[in-house]
Amino acid sequence: xxxxxxxxxxxxxxxxxxxxxxxAMAARGPLCVGIDPHPALLKDWGLTDDAAGLxxxxxxxxxxxxxxxxxxxxxxxxxxxxxxxxxxxxxEVLAAAAQAQVLTIADAKRGDIGSTMAAYADAWLRxxxxxxxxxxxxxxxxxxxxxxxxxxxxxxxxRGVFVLALTSNPEGASVQxxxxxxxxxxxIIEAAAAENSRYAGSLGSVGLVxxxxxxxxxxxxxxxxxxxxxxxxxxxxxxxxxxPADLRRTFGAAYPQVLGTSSRDILVAGPGAQGLRDxxxxxxxxxxxx
Amino acid sequence: xxxxxxxxxxxxxxxxxxxxxxxAMAARGPLCVGIDPHPALLKDWGLTDDAAGLxxxxxxxxxxxxxxxxxxxxxxxxxxxxxxxxxxxxxEVLAAAAQAQVLTIADAKRGDIGSTMAAYADAWLRxxxxxxxxxxxxxxxxxxxxxxxxxxxxxxxxRGVFVLALTSNPEGASVQxxxxxxxxxxxIIEAAAAENSRYAGSLGSVGLVxxxxxxxxxxxxxxxxxxxxxxxxxxxxxxxxxxPADLRRTFGAAYPQVLGTSSRDILVAGPGAQGLRDxxxxxxxxxxxx
Numbered sequence: 001x002x003x004x005x006x007x008x009x010x011x012x013x014x015x016x017x018x019x020x021x022x023x024a025m026a027a028r029g030p031l032c033v034g035i036d037p038h039p040a041l042l043k044d045w046g047l048t049d050d051a052a053g054l055x056x057x058x059x060x061x062x063x064x065x066x067x068x069x070x071x072x073x074x075x076x077x078x079x080x081x082x083x084x085x086x087x088x089x090x091x092e093v094l095a096a097a098a099q100a101q102v103l104t105i106a107d108a109k110r111g112d113i114g115s116t117m118a119a120y121a122d123a124w125l126r127x128x129x130x131x132x133x134x135x136x137x138x139x140x141x142x143x144x145x146x147x148x149x150x151x152x153x154x155x156x157x158x159r160g161v162f163v164l165a166l167t168s169n170p171e172g173a174s175v176q177x178x179x180x181x182x183x184x185x186x187x188i189i190e191a192a193a194a195e196n197s198r199y200a201g202s203l204g205s206v207g208l209v210x211x212x213x214x215x216x217x218x219x220x221x222x223x224x225x226x227x228x229x230x231x232x233x234x235x236x237x238x239x240x241x242x243x244p245a246d247l248r249r250t251f252g253a254a255y256p257q258v259l260g261t262s263s264r265d266i267l268v269a270g271p272g273a274q275g276l277r278d279x280x281x282x283x284x285x286x287x288x289x290x
Numbered sequence: 291x292x293x294x295x296x297x298x299x300x301x302x303x304x305x306x307x308x309x310x311x312x313x314a315m316a317a318r319g320p321l322c323v324g325i326d327p328h329p330a331l332l333k334d335w336g337l338t339d340d341a342a343g344l345x346x347x348x349x350x351x352x353x354x355x356x357x358x359x360x361x362x363x364x365x366x367x368x369x370x371x372x373x374x375x376x377x378x379x380x381x382e383v384l385a386a387a388a389q390a391q392v393l394t395i396a397d398a399k400r401g402d403i404g405s406t407m408a409a410y411a412d413a414w415l416r417x418x419x420x421x422x423x424x425x426x427x428x429x430x431x432x433x434x435x436x437x438x439x440x441x442x443x444x445x446x447x448x449r450g451v452f453v454l455a456l457t458s459n460p461e462g463a464s465v466q467x468x469x470x471x472x473x474x475x476x477x478i479i480e481a482a483a484a485e486n487s488r489y490a491g492s493l494g495s496v497g498l499v500x501x502x503x504x505x506x507x508x509x510x511x512x513x514x515x516x517x518x519x520x521x522x523x524x525x526x527x528x529x530x531x532x533x534p535a536d537l538r539r540t541f542g543a544a545y546p547q548v549l550g551t552s553s554r555d556i557l558v559a560g561p562g563a564q565g566l567r568d569x570x571x572x573x574x575x576x577x578x579x580x
Contacts, residue, residue, distance in 0.1 A: 038405055077402055077409035083420030084381055088374035109402055111429055112367055113459045115328055119367035130373030139401055141431040141454050143461030164431050169403045171433030174477055178469040187464055 014158030017103075017135055018196075018203035021160070021231055024070040024103055025259065029284045032105060032233065033065045034263030035074040035093065041264075045271040051085040054078070058093040061267065062100060064276035068284065071103040071134070073233075073261060091130045105162060105233065106133035110150075113142050118149035125150060125159045135160035137209060137233070141175075144191035151195060151206065160205035162233045165189050166223065168211025183221050193228045203257065204230040212236030212247055212260065225254035232258045237283065238265025244286030260287045304448030307393075307425055308486075308493035311450065311521055314360035314393055315549065319574040322395060322523065323355045324553030325364040325383065331554075335561040341375040344368070348383040351557065354566035356390040358574065361424070363523075363551060366398040381420045395452060395523065396423035400440075403432050408439035415440060415449045425450035427499060427523070431465075434481035441485060441496065450495035452523045455479050456513065458501025473511050483518045493547065494520040502526030502537055502550065515544035522548045527573065528555025534576030550577045 014020075037057040039049045045060075047053035062072060074093055079086035090106075097104045110120040123129055124136035135154070138147050138161050147163065154161050166176050166185040176185040189208065196204025210218075210225070212234040218225065225232060232251065236242045237260045242250070244260065251258050262283050269279035304310075327347040329339045335350075337343035352362060364383055369376035380396075387394045400410040413419055414426035425444070428437050428451050437453065444451050456466050456475040466475040479498065486494025500508075500515070502524040508515065515522060522541065526532045527550045532540070534550065541548050552573050559569035 036406075038409075075406055075409075077400075077406045077413065080413040080421070081409045081419070083413070084374045084378035085420075087377045091374055109400070109429075110367070111431075112399055113457070113462075116326075116365055116367045119328075119365075119371045123367065123370040123373070129371070130375075131370070139399075139429050139431045141401075141429045141465055142457055142459060143464045143466075145461035145464070146459055167403070167432055169432060169436055171435035172403075174433045174435070175431055175465075175474050176433075178472070178474050178477070182468070184465050184468050184474060187468070 016158055016199055016201065017154065017160030017205040018199055018230065019201050020134070020158070021070065021103055021259070022201065022203040028068060028070045029288045030259050031069045031280065031284045031287055032071040032073050032259045032261040033061065033069045033266055033280055034107070034235070034261055035061050035072055036263045036267060037078045041267055044268070051082050051089050054082060054086055054089045055092065058089065059096060060271055060273065061276060062093060062096055064270070064273040065266070065280045066097065066100040066102040068277065068280050069102060070259060071105050072097055073105040073107050076106055076108040087131070094131065094133050104133040104135070106131070106136045109137050109139045109164065111139035111142055111147065113146045117146060121150040121153040125153045125157055127157055135162060135207070137162045137164065139164050140188055144188055154205055155198060160207060162207040162209050162231070163188060163192060165192070165208040166210045166214055166217060168213040168236055177217070177221060181222065185221055186223055189223050189225065189228060192230055196229045202229070207231035207233055209233045209235070212242035212250065214250060218250065225251065225257065228257070230257065233261055234258050235261040237262040244283070244289070247287070306448055306489055306491065307444065307450030307495040308489055308520065309491050310424070310448070311360065311393055311549070312491065312493040318358060318360045319578045320549050321359045321570065321574045321577055322361040322363050322549045322551040323351065323359045323556055323570055324525070324551055325351050325362055326553040326557060327368045331557055334558070341372050341379050344372060344376055344379045345382065348379065349386060350561055350563065351566060352383060352386055352390060352392070354563040355556070355570045356387065356392040358567065358570050359392060360549060361393040361395050362387055363395040363397050366396055377421070384421065384423055394423040394425070396421070396426045399427050399429045399454065401429035401432055401437065403436045407436060411440040411443040415443045415447055417447055425452060425497070427452045427454065429454050430478055434478050444495055445488060450497060452497040452499050452521070453478060453482055455482070455498040456500045456504055456507060458503040458526055467507070467511060471512065475511055476513055479513050479515065479518060482520055486519045492519070497521035497523055499523045499525070502532035502540065504540060508540065515541065515547065518547070520547065523551055524548050525551040527552040534573070534579070537577070538579070
């Protein structure tokens, strides 16, 4: 169980992830750009489906939008597809993002128990790890509390996590909605809220993944997202079906916590840097409500 | 949804994973040895906590028990800890296991949706991928059906999956037991049973992960494991608390499907090959009921 929170900077001297992300969202707007080197996009960009293509794709996106977005989110599966060579590219992308001072969310959806979970935490959240990111996405099928080693290491290092809570894929309900008034999703959300009590400031470092197109499930399941006081990563903007206006409607009072995530909608505007920037800016304008 | 099953060999010409695993369990006994290069074990073995240490550790275990065990299970988190260099070692270990003709279970607990899930399937289950294993463990927080790309690619390639169902860590119940008579764990188990109807023979290629120390949860939750007709990976033998006799008691009629998994109990007997072999044989004798 976390200790009662107090400061917003970690023992490592780094400000907490929640504070850093909150500042970036205030300064730039609540946009996270997914770096998703899908085989079809690589082809559209005239790149090869190998480590060299991955590298060019990823660094192009980063260079184009790294100064506009609050965060970038490399999709780990698409690097893992290329084995260790792909993971080496991901290491380079994470290092380049740190250099460019844009926050990173490694979209890895990892989850395990005990010393194995500690090893995943070590990979993604430890200072000095070649795969260290500002935050990582986690999957809680083994229980929210099984993620403890990552929650604690993140707190120690000024890094963060986003825990899968409620997703908009149709088959997600068969796990996440189970339990009625005390649903699986609700348990995850309440555990994240409790966890964020260790953090001062307006935004804790324990975020959630909640689909942009979950519709009325938030109210149907009586889910209280404002109480979480953590960032909400909302994938599904654009190509997958939600507009910024939908996001405001769906999240209501929790909208200030929402980090809208767009991947394909922006990436199809590449490979030219100006096209990528314009697409990101269009999305940002919508998210800011300008 | 799967087509009604018929043959036990895949279009790729490889026999189905279930058939291959069933044959290995019949010939060698139902033992899977975990290859878990934990930092503490590396130290005990006099090895460095880096890629070189990982490599020596993993190949030593493989050489010692590769001809005794039905399968070996590298714990992916412990390679990922060392970034791309660790993943390169894992590639070498998977290739060496294939050479040694022992089945591999990549314990990765991956899970995502759509084209991202397809990318994970591609990494672990595609012929020609540097990380291809005979099978991979998957996590179903996004719904069993979200794993479809892996289920289908495994079937096409004579490979398999083990889906997390019911684990014995105390915090697992907060997700897996939710829903009463129609619990999350039960939904996963029923979906795996339906999926295995595509496979002929006694063992389908869709396995489950069920903790060796789940106690009475199987009967409490009315879970029908024999109906699954798939292999059951049961971690928790030895150091984590279950004896082979416990396994028989816990799994009852499903015991013939159970692949007992031991890691630490065997690994602490290293680094000598004879010690590792003796420890594996002792466990095997218990599992075979000799």
